[in-house]
Amino acid sequence: EVQLVESGGGLVKPGGSLRLSCAASGFTFTTYSINWVRQAPGKGLEWVSSISSSGSYIYYADSVKGRFTISRDNAKNSLFLQMNSLRAEDTAVYYCATSVGVQSYFDYWGPGTLVTVSS
């Protein structure tokens, strides 16, 4: 059974940093691209970033480019999102989701982790 579990969320002040993790199991992690999607409270879904299976291809939404860094550790079946210079508008539930290719639909999702940016 495919399982994705996000962690690392919490309360952080504006301008601060946070590192999210996504632990994967139940599938061959090294053959899947992984994505981050966020959802602000009461709002819709926003794609944040994607990384290919090897890590060679990386994409970011304009809203986070230069502030967020996606990475993966294929030896540990883990995905990361380093978030710097956080703003109030980054407050959201952050989901990790798998995709067969780096430009493909998102087939499995984790339950999400809440990030709150507030003073």
Add this chain to the structure above:
Amino acid sequence: EIVLTQSPGTLSLSPGERATLSCRASQSVSSSNLAWYQQKPGQAPRLLIYGASSRATGIPDRFSGSGSGTDFTLTISRLEPEDFAVYYCQQYGTSSRTFGQGTNLEIK
């Protein structure tokens, strides 16, 4: 960036009725790289449709997708109580994937 506009914003129907949800793209979506997701309160989204018309694993056949280019439709043939949720379309044909703003399907 491709902007996806979903309509209507809210759709009020009764169980047993047919639901038709629309997703319009600001420019053509390449190779029908369009997906639909269902999200219930407090849950992660669930993939329903990919490639505009292919059902994901385990999705009942009352869900169907159609369309190409800039106009796409999700149809639920006969609504079951568990189908009332928010539905999102997404294009994944460009390096900047985008979601529509969602359609809230509510019980009338």
